[in-house]
Amino acid sequence: MNDVLAYANGHDDWEAGFGFAARLAARLDGCLTGLNIFPSPAVPGGFYGATETFAAILESVRKAETAAYAAGAGFIAWAGRHGVRAAAWQVAEGNESNVLQRLGNRHDLLVMARDAHAADEHVRLGQILLHSGLPLVLLPPAWTRPPRFDCIALAWNGSAEALRAIHAARPLLRRARRIVVLRGELRDAYAEIGWLPPFDLVDYLACHGLEAELQGIAESGDAAGPALLEAAHLQRADLLVMGGYGRSRFSEWILGGATRHLLGHASLPLFLRH
Template sequence: MRDILVYASNHRTFTPSMRYAASLAARFGARLNAVYVQEPVTIVPSYAAMQLVAEIRRFTNEQIAEALGQREKFCAWACGLGVASNDWLVIEGGMREAMAQTGNWHDLLVLGLRGETGWSGVAEVGQVLLTCGVPCIVVPEDRMPAAAFQSIAVAWNGRAESVRAMHSALPLLRRAENVTLIHGEFVDPLAAVTRVPTPDVEAYLVQHGVKVRKRLLDTGDDEAGAALLAVAGEARADLLVMGAYGRARFSEWLFGGATRHALEHAAIPVFMRH
């Protein structure tokens, strides 16, 4: 984990998710890039005068200039937290597109959840999760969590999303003192068509230097999210690893029940990958 990207929801303060990302980067000796996105104002009434259009452009330019002026402040702040390699990026454009393109150059994206800005709600964070293409740690901004990684809970049901999330989280799992594997069941409707041997997940983790304690989870889909958070709480986990289940086609942003519940109610950061 060498390159970490964090979303800067504003250009005036350093949010809890930014502090979490800086602590994570310092632990791994990774580079930290913060990105501020200035979304353009595109909805202008057809009868709007050119003066209004010019005023919108002027306001946008001022916001971008002010954001660019924070680069030195951010770099000094990150260095003070032990992150020597860092940068401050400012992008004008759509949030989803900006994160998808910038994320291509990074191993991990850190997002704030339940904060004070428009892109910290569950639906908005979900749009980024389902389209950015990189693993994400979603940090509850109302909790001020520490990047400890002493105890990690891993939600496992054999689906592709949970496999990708667990594999991406291996650098964190290797550092944890305790790893709890929350083992659920998933019946693949395509199993009769495509028969792929399912590896032993515990053996796989041991092979990668991760020893686990297994907890079976026998609950329906409607209760899975609450049950996952309950087990993570019992294990005193400071991070929950799980797949992000959902669809991101056209204008449809739909999460599965467990994913949505975790984002709505998690008191700890959640490592997710779609």
């Protein structure tokens, strides 16, 4: 995880928008890119004066973008004071999922916070998670605590998404004092067309020098989300690693109930990977 991408709206308070990401990049001895995204101005129509209205909207957006660009030097200096080895500042215009997908091609991890006031926030986050191509560290709203890895919890149900998330989180797992596997109902390897090879997560972690404890989760389906959060808090976890489970392969933005619940209610940082 040498290249961390941090996304936040605004550039008035570096600590509030990017503090966690800066400290994480410093701990990983990685580079940090801060990002602001502005939506493309929409062209109004159907009423008198629409052209003038659009011109005013466009001018306002361009002024905001110019101010965001000018803030770059301040961001880079601020990140350096937090021990970040190298920092950069990006301003983009367009659909945020498309922008993050493009930047994901040269970054290893995305860090951002959940917006507590946005309508259908789980849909927006699901689109980012499924299309950015990056592991995502999702912070609760207004999260101000620094990164801690005294205990990292792993949500495990035997799925490919869960394994990809755990595999991607290994640089953070190596810094954990405790690793707890929250094991739910495992998927049956013989229920698929053809037999899937057997896999033992604890053995896999041990091969990478990581010792893990096991904790069973009785709930399944949509009830698994609240059960995972409760178990993570009982273990005093600083981070919960889980896969982003899509309910439908044909409508990927519709996430499964457990993922949807965690995206909306998690009160600790999540590490997510689809």
